[in-house]
Amino acid sequence: EQTNVDWYQVTKVIGKQTVEIRKIHGQSTPGELADRGTTIPKKDSCILDAEPLIKRVHNNSISIASYANAWVWDGRSKYYSTYA
Numbered sequence: 001e002q003t004n005v006d007w008y009q010v011t012k013v014i015g016k017q018t019v020e021i022r023k024i025h026g027q028s029t030p031g032e033l034a035d036r037g038t039t040i041p042k043k044d045s046c047i048l049d050a051e052p053l054i055k056r057v058h059n060n061s062i063s064i065a066s067y068a069n070a071w072v073w074d075g076r077s078k079y080y081s082t083y084a
C-alpha cells in the first residue's frame with residue numbers, strides 16, 4: 001500500500017464557489033525508511049505539464065477525481081509512502 005499526497009494551488013477565484021487550481025510540487029523530507037516521509041507544498045512551483053483545472057468548492061473541499069478530494073492546507077507536513 002502507499003499514501004499519495006498531491007498539492008494544488010488556487011490560481012484564480014471565479015465567482016463565489018468556483019476556482020482555478022494548478023498542481024504544484026511538494027518538498028519531501030525522507031523518513032527512517034526510504035519509501036516514506038513527509039511533504040509540504042512548494043508555493044508557486046506549478047508542474048509545467050499540468051493543465052489548470054476549473055473546480056467547484058463544495059463543503060470547503062474540491063473534488064479532484066472520483067477517488068481524490070482537496071482541502072485547504074492546515075500548515076502541517078503530510079505523511080506519504082511509496083511502493084518500493
